[in-house]
Amino acid sequence: ARPDLPAGYGGWQACDATPQELSEGTYCCGPCPVRAIKEGDVTLPYDGAFIFAEVNADRMYWMQQEDGSWKNVYIDKNTVGKFISTLSKLESAQDQREDVTLGYKYPEGSPEERVAVRKANAVGSNRKDAYVSGPSDVDFDLHFDSENTFVGNDFVMELRCKNRSKEPRTIQGRFSASTMYYTGVVADPVAKQDIASVTLKPGETKNLSIKVSPETYFDKLKDC
Missing domain, CATH: 2.60.40.10 (Immunoglobulins)
Incomplete structure (x- = not known):
């Protein structure tokens, strides 16, 4: 159990072995409670917002306008976080993947998933226009x-x-x-x-x- 976490968040912790950004001055990522990632509690230590984005991000396509500003023209919501895997712990399934997707996120499109995403966006996004895009067919x-x-x-x-x-x-x-x-x-x-x-x-x-x-x-x- 981690004494720096609320009750119920001391289970599995997520770490990224290939950190891409500085975290408090050091190249590291995590540990972050897997439950916090699933629930959208991205303010809990450590690096919750980054790990949440790794498994829930949408791919945003932007187009630069004549005045130099950027406009969102397309959102792909079906690419990131579809399959989250770990090495199977079963001896009979050597070198096989174990699907742990539902440990990190609720089923896509479910009410729980939408609540978690809205909670994370409320504190983690500084682009209020990120999901404002023109019609696209x-x-x-x-x-x-x-x-x-x-x-x-x-x-x-x-x-x-x-x-x-x-x-x-x-x-x-x-x-x-x-x-x-x-x-x-x-x-x-x-x-x-x-x-x-x-x-x-x-x-x-x-x-x-x-x-x-x-x-x-x-x-x-x-x-x-």
């Missing part, structure tokens, strides 16, 4: 075959665009690829390709892609 899904892509080979990024509306939609944009440091800081741009006006019929899906050669990226790779 075109889905974008970026695919990259990381398992079959090796350093020194070409790689392809594919953007799947699906029009969910009953009217034609025209999209414009740009592919951009950059190397980055292990900390997540973007380093050098390696490829850029504009997407001219592409029209999608009602219900239509189109795949757009960019191919990047090793001559373009190899000399710009950073240490892992």
